[in-house]
Amino acid sequence: MPQTQIACPRCRQMITANIEQLFDVTQDPQAKQRLLGGVSNMARCPHCGYQGRLATPIVYHDNEKELLLTFFPPELNMPLNEQERLIGPLIKQVTDRLPPEKRKAYLLKPVANLTYESMIQTILSKDGITPEMLKEQQERVQVIERLLQASSKDVRSELIKQNINLFDEQFFALFSRLAQSAAGSGQEPMARAMVDLQNQLLEETEFGDAGVIENPEWAEGIASSIRVALDALTRLSRVDKALIVMGDQPSVPVEVVEALLDSHARTDHQVSVPKYRYSWGNPVLVDRALWPRLMSLEGDEGAQRLWQAHPEWVNEVWFSDLAPRDVDTETDIVELRPKHPGSA
Numbered sequence: 001m002p003q004t005q006i007a008c009p010r011c012r013q014m015i016t017a018n019i020e021q022l023f024d025v026t027q028d029p030q031a032k033q034r035l036l037g038g039v040s041n042m043a044r045c046p047h048c049g050y051q052g053r054l055a056t057p058i059v060y061h062d063n064e065k066e067l068l069l070t071f072f073p074p075e076l077n078m079p080l081n082e083q084e085r086l087i088g089p090l091i092k093q094v095t096d097r098l099p100p101e102k103r104k105a106y107l108l109k110p111v112a113n114l115t116y117e118s119m120i121q122t123i124l125s126k127d128g129i130t131p132e133m134l135k136e137q138q139e140r141v142q143v144i145e146r147l148l149q150a151s152s153k154d155v156r157s158e159l160i161k162q163n164i165n166l167f168d169e170q171f172f173a174l175f176s177r178l179a180q181s182a183a184g185s186g187q188e189p190m191a192r193a194m195v196d197l198q199n200q201l202l203e204e205t206e207f208g209d210a211g212v213i214e215n216p217e218w219a220e221g222i223a224s225s226i227r228v229a230l231d232a233l234t235r236l237s238r239v240d241k242a243l244i245v246m247g248d249q250p251s252v253p254v255e256v257v258e259a260l261l262d263s264h265a266r267t268d269h270q271v272s273v274p275k276y277r278y279s280w281g282n283p284v285l286v287d288r289a290l291w292p293r294l295m296s297l298e299g300d301e302g303a304q305r306l307w308q309a310h311p312e313w314v315n316e317v318w319f320s321d322l323a324p325r326d327v328d329t330e331t332d333i334v335e336l337r338p339k340h341p342g343s344a
Contacts, residue, residue, distance in 0.1 A: 011048040017041070018187065021056060022090045026063040027097055035060065036120065037178045038141065044190065051149060053116070057083070059090040060119065063098060065126045066106040071113045127331060140171050144178065147197055148190075156197070160204050167205040169250075175201075221300025230291045242291065244303070245283040249324040252283060256324075260285045260317055269315035273307060274323075280304060280316075281323035 003016040020040035023031040034040045041056045055073035068091070072083045087110075095107055113119035124134055143163050150156040160167070179194040213232045217224040226244065233242055241264070245252065256274055260283070264272040270287040273280050284303065286294065290313065294303055307314050327333055 006043065006054070008045040008048060008050055009043060009052065009054075010050040011045060013045065013047040015043065015045050015047070017043050017054065019054065019056060021058060022093060023058065023060045024094055024097065026061060026094075032062075032123070033177055036123070038145075039178070039182060039187065046189070049149065051145065057086055057090075058116075058119070059087055059094065059110075060123065061094045062123075062126070063102055063104075066104060067123065067126060068094065068106055068110040069113055069119050069122060070110050071116055071119045073116070074114075136170075137174065140166060140174050141178075143171075144175060144197075147201075148193055153200060156200055157204060160201065164205065167201065172201075220298070222302050223297035223299055226297060226303070227295045230295050234288075234291060240288045241285055242288070243283050243285050246326075248326045248328055249282060250327060252324045253321075256319060257283065259319070263315060263317045267315040270313045271307060272315040272317055275316045275318045276321060276323040277319070279323070280307065 004019040005014050006017050006019070007013070008015050018034075018040045020031075020034065023035045023040075025032045035058075038053070041054045041058075042051070043054050044051045055075050057073065057076075058069075058071045060069040060071075061067065070087050070091075072078070072087065078086075091107075091110060095103060098107075111122070113122065121131070121134065129137075143159070143166055147156050147159055150159060175194070175198065179191065179198065182190040182194055213228055215225050215228040217228070229244075230242060233239060243257065243260070260272045260274060264285050270290050272285040274282070274284070282302075284307075286303075293306060297303065297306070
């Protein structure tokens, strides 16, 4: 995303910012995260420390959810005809990008939002996110902003202690998305700051007990993640087996892991695989002797083809339940969350 030179609203020094007016999720799925994560249209001044949202007209579009939203900051104090002159071409761009069969009636009635917050709430409500969930998310974002603005590591440590209960799986999932958005949009200083903050968070919270190994070749597919992880274990530990768990299957019951460990301890096979009713699934437990074979895999395929080619390696552990579901979309995440009392 190209960066724009602007004057800091406070000190008037020239700074760079990501200015974005059209967030067309249908054409660019990452646009939604840039908007919600505050990656775009935010001023962060290295001279005076100012940080705040820039007054920028916005058009938001999601064809799948039939959303076409507009927001024009009132502080720009611009007549209605001028607002339409600026936003009209953006809406035309949205329409022109769509194939004829996807041009539906909602495109003729863009919904104007009087406030930025109401626009965000509309977007999130389409994902099933309640006001309570939104409040929790906002608290996490505010803590991240305060930590990034802290003047020293000691100040960050104190902030971490004050908010220790917020540092859960959802916090780190949000943090990871924001860090990826910052890196992907060319905000190198912000990306570096978030890496430093992540390291401190891992040192000073209970999540520090887990090692984090970055996979620079993630775009290759799942095989590269297996390769990087097993290579790190080979070099840094003497463990004799590894449990390979899919990151998009957070609902794996602990009983499955316990059963795999128990069965594996009583077999001579080199890999234990759960069989959910009719088919193999994840996670899998693999002896160290097989790690070199796993590390030879390539592309976007897991180890199941390897197990199918060598059934003599496999210890099947049967489960009566269906396999854990994959969580690949924001809707999937919402459906996994516990319902608040009184919610549908």
